[in-house]
Amino acid sequence: MPKCWLIAVSALAVWGVVCAAAQGKQPAPPPRENAVPRRPNNAGKPPINPVKELERFQKMPPEQREKEMAKLRPAQRQRMERLLERFENMPPAQREQALRRLEALHELSPERRFAVTEELRNLRSLPPVERRARLRSDEIQQNFSADERKLLYESVAPRFRPQEKD
Numbered sequence: 134m135p136k137c138w139l140i141a142v143s144a145l146a147v148w149g150v151v152c153a154a155a156q157g158k159q160p161a162p163p164p165r166e167n168a169v170p171r172r173p174n175n176a177g178k179p180p181i182n183p184v185k186e187l188e189r190f191q192k193m194p195p196e197q198r199e200k201e202m203a204k205l206r207p208a209q210r211q212r213m214e215r216l217l218e219r220f221e222n223m224p225p226a227q228r229e230q231a232l233r234r235l236e237a238l239h240e241l242s243p244e245r246r247f248a249v250t251e252e253l254r255n256l257r258s259l260p261p262v263e264r265r266a267r268l269r270s271d272e273i274q275q276n277f278s279a280d281e282r283k284l285l286y287e288s289v290a291p292r293f294r295p296q297e298k299d
Contacts, residue, residue: 184236187220230287237284249281256289264289 190198202210220228238246252273256264267273268286277285 182236182239184232184239187232187235190217191221234284234287237280241281245278245281249277249284252277252285253288256285261290 190201193201202213205213220231223231238249241249256267259267268282268290273282273285
């Protein structure tokens with residue numbers, strides 16, 4: 134069960150960062166009005182490094198990978214298979230960038246990781262023009278460090294570089 138959990142958590146973490154490659158396909162639906170915001174939940178345990186888990190999973194022999202995938206619920210399994218396929222089909226440079234963003238996200242404190250992840254969800258739900266305006270906003274400048282802003286820019290608008298307001 135722990136390995137299954139690690140794979141599922143890794144898949145979700147990687148999905149958030151890797152999706153930048155496929156962002157033009159379909160925007161995420163807007164958040165529901167009565168939705169409860171997600172909170173970081175690591176119950177005192179050190180966070181799982183999704184980059185290392187992804188690399189470990191990729192190095193598994195196919196039969197072991199299949200065995201681990203069989204432990205997942207059908208929806209999780211499908212999501213994980215799509216994620217791995219998309220990741221493995223990325224050009225090496227793009228894959229390396231996604232891994233760097235994922236590592237940078239992992240290095241943030243749980244609270245900052247939560248804030249950046251929530252902002253990424255918000256940005257991905259916006260049309261491109263609104264997304265750029267949001268990235269330029271004073272709120273983003275005030276609420277996120279330079280490294281966090283870089284992570285936001287690279288994840289949702291890799292060719293967009295707003296002027297820093299310092």
